[in-house]
Amino acid sequence: MCRFPICFLLIGGLCGAQGGSDSQPASSNVRGAEYPRVSSDLRVTFRIKAPQARQVRLQPGGDDNGLGKGPMDMMRGADGVWTVTTPPAVPGFHYYWFLVDGLAVGDPGSETYFGWGKESSGVEVPEKGTDFYAVKDVPHGEVRTRWYYAKTTATWRRAMVYTPPEYDRNARARYPVLYLQHGAGEDERGWTNQGRANFILDNLIAEGRAKPMIVVMEQGYATLLGPVQGSATQGRGTGQSVVFEQVVLNDLIPMIDATYRTRADRDHRAMAGLSMGGGQTLQITLTHLDKFSWIGSFSSPLRTGFDLKTAYNGAFADAAAFTRRVHLLWFGAGTAEERMLKPALAMSEALQQAGIRNVFYQSPGTAHEWQTWRRDLHEFAPLLFQ
Amino acid sequence: MCRFPICFLLIGGLCGAQGGSDSQPASSNVRGAEYPRVSSDLRVTFRIKAPQARQVRLQPGGDDNGLGKGPMDMMRGADGVWTVTTPPAVPGFHYYWFLVDGLAVGDPGSETYFGWGKESSGVEVPEKGTDFYAVKDVPHGEVRTRWYYAKTTATWRRAMVYTPPEYDRNARARYPVLYLQHGAGEDERGWTNQGRANFILDNLIAEGRAKPMIVVMEQGYATLLGPVQGSATQGRGTGQSVVFEQVVLNDLIPMIDATYRTRADRDHRAMAGLSMGGGQTLQITLTHLDKFSWIGSFSSPLRTGFDLKTAYNGAFADAAAFTRRVHLLWFGAGTAEERMLKPALAMSEALQQAGIRNVFYQSPGTAHEWQTWRRDLHEFAPLLFQ
Numbered sequence: 001m002c003r004f005p006i007c008f009l010l011i012g013g014l015c016g017a018q019g020g021s022d023s024q025p026a027s028s029n030v031r032g033a034e035y036p037r038v039s040s041d042l043r044v045t046f047r048i049k050a051p052q053a054r055q056v057r058l059q060p061g062g063d064d065n066g067l068g069k070g071p072m073d074m075m076r077g078a079d080g081v082w083t084v085t086t087p088p089a090v091p092g093f094h095y096y097w098f099l100v101d102g103l104a105v106g107d108p109g110s111e112t113y114f115g116w117g118k119e120s121s122g123v124e125v126p127e128k129g130t131d132f133y134a135v136k137d138v139p140h141g142e143v144r145t146r147w148y149y150a151k152t153t154a155t156w157r158r159a160m161v162y163t164p165p166e167y168d169r170n171a172r173a174r175y176p177v178l179y180l181q182h183g184a185g186e187d188e189r190g191w192t193n194q195g196r197a198n199f200i201l202d203n204l205i206a207e208g209r210a211k212p213m214i215v216v217m218e219q220g221y222a223t224l225l226g227p228v229q230g231s232a233t234q235g236r237g238t239g240q241s242v243v244f245e246q247v248v249l250n251d252l253i254p255m256i257d258a259t260y261r262t263r264a265d266r267d268h269r270a271m272a273g274l275s276m277g278g279g280q281t282l283q284i285t286l287t288h289l290d291k292f293s294w295i296g297s298f299s300s301p302l303r304t305g306f307d308l309k310t311a312y313n314g315a316f317a318d319a320a321a322f323t324r325r326v327h328l329l330w331f332g333a334g335t336a337e338e339r340m341l342k343p344a345l346a347m348s349e350a351l352q353q354a355g356i357r358n359v360f361y362q363s364p365g366t367a368h369e370w371q372t373w374r375r376d377l378h379e380f381a382p383l384l385f386q
Numbered sequence: 387m388c389r390f391p392i393c394f395l396l397i398g399g400l401c402g403a404q405g406g407s408d409s410q411p412a413s414s415n416v417r418g419a420e421y422p423r424v425s426s427d428l429r430v431t432f433r434i435k436a437p438q439a440r441q442v443r444l445q446p447g448g449d450d451n452g453l454g455k456g457p458m459d460m461m462r463g464a465d466g467v468w469t470v471t472t473p474p475a476v477p478g479f480h481y482y483w484f485l486v487d488g489l490a491v492g493d494p495g496s497e498t499y500f501g502w503g504k505e506s507s508g509v510e511v512p513e514k515g516t517d518f519y520a521v522k523d524v525p526h527g528e529v530r531t532r533w534y535y536a537k538t539t540a541t542w543r544r545a546m547v548y549t550p551p552e553y554d555r556n557a558r559a560r561y562p563v564l565y566l567q568h569g570a571g572e573d574e575r576g577w578t579n580q581g582r583a584n585f586i587l588d589n590l591i592a593e594g595r596a597k598p599m600i601v602v603m604e605q606g607y608a609t610l611l612g613p614v615q616g617s618a619t620q621g622r623g624t625g626q627s628v629v630f631e632q633v634v635l636n637d638l639i640p641m642i643d644a645t646y647r648t649r650a651d652r653d654h655r656a657m658a659g660l661s662m663g664g665g666q667t668l669q670i671t672l673t674h675l676d677k678f679s680w681i682g683s684f685s686s687p688l689r690t691g692f693d694l695k696t697a698y699n700g701a702f703a704d705a706a707a708f709t710r711r712v713h714l715l716w717f718g719a720g721t722a723e724e725r726m727l728k729p730a731l732a733m734s735e736a737l738q739q740a741g742i743r744n745v746f747y748q749s750p751g752t753a754h755e756w757q758t759w760r761r762d763l764h765e766f767a768p769l770l771f772q
Contacts, residue, residue, distance in 0.1 A: 053487065053489065143531040
């Protein structure tokens with residue numbers, strides 16, 4: 001590929017920037033792309049050249065996207081370049097795409113982030129006074145792509161495995177493990193690409209605030225493709241979440257414990273997830289307390305009015321026994337996502353009243369987006385394995 | 387993200403497939419996407435729903451793309467869905483995008499692959515009778531994301547590091563290192579995402595045909611951002627390739643040798659690259675033979691009529707000395723990319739005539755595309771460190 005117009009990118013970088021005099025290209029852009037740009041007051045300016053289009057709009061991903069309500073009309077310039085500047089945005093990571101004559105298209109200036117079931121554009125809006133998810137001058141762990149064969153699904157699957165900075169230097173040390181799941185429409189890359197989980201952990205470990213740990217991120221989807229084997233479907237159907245649970249228990253955890261220097265017992269095994277992944281976490285951990293003792297639910301779609309006695313196979317029925325066994329039960333939600341916040345608060349309070357200790361964290365001003373979940377991880381991880 | 391229309395994907399998977407009765411979704415698609423589809427005769431059917439578009443065309447990436455000459459007109463169906471089926475394609479990986487009323491847009495059914503300076507769509511067309519780059523039931527190495535600070539550029543940079551399957555089990559073993567570079571418009575993810583270098587190495591190592599080795603893949607771009615330090619610019623300017631050379635020599639290699647269990651000498655250090663990366667490889671290795679002794683140039687844009695006495699600071703001037711020092715000088719090109727093949731053949735022959743032994747590999751029927759470079763790696767890697 002020697003025909004790449006590198007000169008175009010370089011020239012594009014030197015002229016034409018219009019996103020406010022103090023604006024900067026978003027850190028989520030591809031190398032050299034000048035748009036989107038973020039101003040110091042957190043307005044975001046988007047741009048796309050579409051000379052033949054009749055209408056171009058900016059579509060933030062979802063109703064509670066921190067860019068504001070969409071779609072937003074973009075204005076056509078004389079050169080066929082369409083632009084829009086949003087109101088000041090909520091800090092964090094926001095999915096978006098353009099609607100060009102009604103067709104949803106990605107922004108060639110943006111990196112892609114798997115969300116909404118496709119490779120989506122995304123824009124990073126910095127939060128002033130906060131750098132807990134920045135790449136800093138501290139020792140860095142690795143994120144390792146690990147392929148493994150899952151008997152449950154009869155397929156090769158890909159896990160992303162964070163190992164802490166010291167992992168390769170302490171060749172005899174063993175580490176606790178956090179299994180960390182993404183939301184619906186996302187995949188095993190979300191927690192690092194969008195969530196910056198590796199930098200959050202690097203920074204917490206460098207500050208001595210979190211124990212060095214392994215973090216395993218897998219795709220929360222699984223279907224039975226090959227011949228049904230073992231206990232995968234015994235009496236519980238073949239739905240995605242049931243099959244995923246079997247993958248975690250029968251394939252993923254044994255593979256991780258056989259491949260990495262883990263502390264392979266329930267006292268050193270945590271699971272957390274966001275949205276769909278939080279629901280999967282509660283289902284898997286609470287019905288398998290022999291395997292897990294640290295539990296995190298971030299912005300999960302919980303039902304109100306659940307029955308303490310029967311929920312999750314009766315895990316909460318004996319409060320004293322639960323409290324003895326479970327080291328941490330942790331809930332989080334953003335204050336701007338009432339739909340997730342209220343049922344989670346109700347569940348947390350019902351548990352407290354029943355004598356089941358739990359922690360609740362409210363992320364100020366953020367909705368059903370990655371800034372909430374970055375903060376969740378930043379609050380949750382220091383409590384683990386202590 | 388609990389609002390993801392998973393049902394749509396599932397239903398979409400059950401109906402509407404039209405790409406030939408024996409066609410299959412391309413392995414390069416996102417999970418659940420039915421299009422593009424590849425038939426057994428290697429015709430590829432593309433589809434996009436764009437009810438308001440007046441014209442939709444398929445644009446293969448580049449003139450020598452194995453999908454054929456573009457742009458190809460797509461036909462509008464009554465439902466606003468546009469389709470096209472290509473002639474039988476050349477096996478391998480092909481970049482593409484859609485031109486919707488002239489606007490280049492990605493295919494939401496495709497994963498994205500960084501090429502052409504943006505996240506591009508790509509389609510994998512299988513090659514019959516060949517599985518050297520497939521994920522197989524063999525021990526798998528890891529691809530590790532490694533962030534490090536480069537003093538040359540005063541920035542944090544990301545390297546992708548392949549470690550062989552046995553790396554973590556043989557805690558005292560040390561390994562040779564291959565530095566492996568992408569082409570212009572691509573980045574450090576290309577050799578694994580598009581090239582499947584990790585599977586190629588896994589399979590070769592499992593067959594006993596290649597030595598276990600570490601493979602380091604970095605981005606072949608570098609500019610001086612911070613204050614100029616040390617020797618980065620001494621007398622040689624601040625162009626991208628000069629700065630990248632300094633990053634490799636002064637930042638990347640020392641970091642790799644300090645972080646991984648390498649054999650940190652020239653006898654155990656190789657470099658190879660494709661297209662632009664091949665040009666960088668020749669420049670860096672031939673002018674630093676104290677650091678490298680195994681050299682691979684894949685489809686590089688070479689000049690004809692170079693001067694054996696003066697080229698690369700006179701590296702070839704003393705043929706006997708060169709042959710004593712350099713264990714392997716390897717060239718590759720596809721038979722369908724005459725523009726790259728002819729100058730490389732001319733250089734190889736001139737070197738042979740001057741007494742400088744080298745290996746030339748011609749990839750049958752492939753052009754300036756990833757199938758050529760996968761085959762290059764598959765031929766080149768077994769010769770390394772033997």
